[in-house]
Amino acid sequence: MTLLTIDWVLLTEKLLLVVAIVMISLVIAMYETYAERKVAAYIQDRIGPDRAGPFGILQPMADGLKLFMKEEIIPNTSNKLLFILGPCLAMLTAMMTSAVIPWGSALHFKMFGIDRMVTLQVADINIGILYIFGVVSLGVYGIMIGGWASNNKFSLLAALRGASQMISYELAMGLSLIALLMLTGSLSMKTIVEQQMTQGVWNIVYQPLGFLIFIVCAFAECNRTPFDLAEAENELNFGYHQEYSSMKLGFYLFAEYINMFISSAVMATLFFGGYDIPFFDEAAHIASWGATPVALLTGFVFLIKIAFFIFVFMWVRWTIPRFRYDQLMNLGWKNLIPLALVNMVITGALVLLKQNHWHF
Amino acid sequence: MGITQILFWFLTALALGSALMVVLSKNPVYSVLFLIVTFFAISGHYVLLNAQFLAIVNIIVYAGAIMVLFLFVIMLMNLNADMNLQKSKLLKFAGFIAGLCLFLVFVAALKDAAIKKSLVQTNTGEIGLIKNLGNTLFKEYVVPFELSSVLFLSAMVGAVVIGKKE
CATH class of the missing domain: 1.20.5 (Single alpha-helices involved in coiled-coils or other helix-helix interfaces)
Structure with a gap:
């Protein structure tokens, strides 16, 4: 019984946090679409959307409204239940990962006679990284179910491609994370961030190769160009969401942007110190400024790091052309996995040496 | 009834119901999807027992990897509900007998098991x-x-x- 006693204050706190994170993810995903078009325009020497509002800032609203207003079409020969379930699953798995990411240091909340520290993390479980891995491995279902239920051979082909691509790159991703885990010795995201804060050195310094493998795998897991084989429009018309219209299509497109946001957050957490502010002593400033301003500042810095990674995602998309399918598989299985294994062995050897005080 | 009991009964009903649907549903794709739901319910039970690692590994390995391969095969074979598979009476009877045998073995194995002693102590369950x-x-x-x-x-x-x- 003591494992699961309900603390109503805790429940409301977590509920509010979940709502806030979901809202923030949705708004950021909305403005990612705007940013993507602006970045693309800049790279291709165009102006980009500039009609709706100043600098086209209202463009995502217009796009969203357009998607809502479109006619809802469910193909006659499709499997109706699974056809609707597909985009729901894609959206759900995209959102679920955000539960274990620490968004900032603790807020100090003092109101209505309640005095408590509110951690900006929905669940600090001691299997945080494995949880992310589990949810990522479930991301396949949205694509597969949607592609199959459309009852269209192009959709099915695209779904199979997408699924096999995601399964292949999960392996290299997991192996690159094992090396990181050897260093940190913890699976909890919060502990990993706190370690980087106390060390003052981010994990990227120890694991540059691991990070490189991880970021390539993240591109593949998000189905982004250069790895967007599942929606290669010149080969497969429009990919797995070909039969979708209206907001169901919107969900698939949106899930991609949320995935991008969340995987940027994961990369920033694991390799770039999470909400750590470089050259800034958080603990000392919590004592002098109070917890809440520091928490907001750390959260803001974390968002800046995430924004940088989102920019990298877009930068890569608009510079590197799409891979061919066999090239994609070769890269995943024959290059990234051996590299990740070598990285793992070297890291293991160095960790062991360090424990022996650098004697063989 | 405390929150643990409510969760326990909900997960049990979910696990048993979806496990039954795996067998009963005509469409093999539905069967696979119900099997995934079953794995989730079992993972929920693991979390109740405070075995978080087991829960998440169950999801990663079974729901995330093996079931995807199942789904792959079934989607590629494109079995449909209206495509009646030929099942002979003899095969059905053999399946029935085999199922009964398994059930008998389970009953025999669990009949004398000291369930009272080996009940998981939810208060101190930290082995997981x-x-x-x-x-x-x-x-x-x-x-x-x-x-x-x-x-x-x-x-x-x-x-x-x-x-x-x-």
Whole structure:
């Protein structure tokens, strides 16, 4: 019984946090679409959307409204239940990962006679990284179910491609994370961030190769160009969401942007110190400024790091052309996995040496 | 009824119901999807027992990897509900007998088991936490654990090597 006693204050706190994170993810995903078009325009020497509002800032609203207003079409020969379930699953798995990411240091909340520290993390479980891995491995279902239920051979082909691509790159991703885990010795995201804060050195310094493998795998897991084989429009018309219209299509497109946001957050957490502010002593400033301003500042810095990674995602998309399918598989299985294994062995050897005080 | 009991009964109903639907649904794709729901319900039970590691590994391995392959095969074969599979009476009868035998074995095995003693103590159940599990694996079972991990690694390397050979 003591494992699961309900603390109503805790429940409301977590509920509010979940709502806030979901809202923030949705708004950021909305403005990612705007940013993507602006970045693309800049790279291709165009102006980009500039009609709706100043600098086209209202463009995502217009796009969203357009998607809502479109006619809802469910193909006659499709499997109706699974056809609707597909985009729901894609959206759900995209959102679920955000539960274990620490968004900032603790807020100090003092109101209505309640005095408590509110951690900006929905669940600090001691299997945080494995949880992310589990949810990522479930991301396949949205694509597969949607592609199959459309009852269209192009959709099915695209779904199979997408699924096999995601399964292949999960392996290299997991192996690159094992090396990181050897260093940190913890699976909890919060502990990993706190370690980087106390060390003052981010994990990227120890694991540059691991990070490189991880970021390539993240591109593949998000189905982004250069790895967007599942929606290669010149080969497969429009990919797995070909039969979708209206907001169901919107969900698939949106899930991609949320995935991008969340995987940027994961990369920033694991390799770039999470909400750590470089050259800034958080603990000392919590004592002098109070917890809440520091928490907001750390959260803001974390968002800046995430924004940088989102920019990298877009930068890569608009510079590197799409891979061919066999090239994609070769890269995943024959290059990234051996590299990740070598990285793992070297890291293991160095960790062991360090424990022996650098004697063989 | 406390929150643990409510969760327990909900997960039990979900696990049993979806497990039944795996067998009963006509469409094989639905069967696979219900099997995934069953795995989730079982993972929920693991979380109730405070075995978080087991719960998440169950999801990663079964729901995330093996079931995807099942779904792959079934989607490629494109079995439909209206495509009636030919099942002979004899085969159905054999399946029924086999099922009964399994049930009998389970009953016989669990009849004398000291369930009262081996009930999981939810208050002190910390053996499933990753730290304790790691300690047990690397102290008491280190040789079999290392052997099996080398086996898995070599299987994976072997797959890559076979792929590299043209």
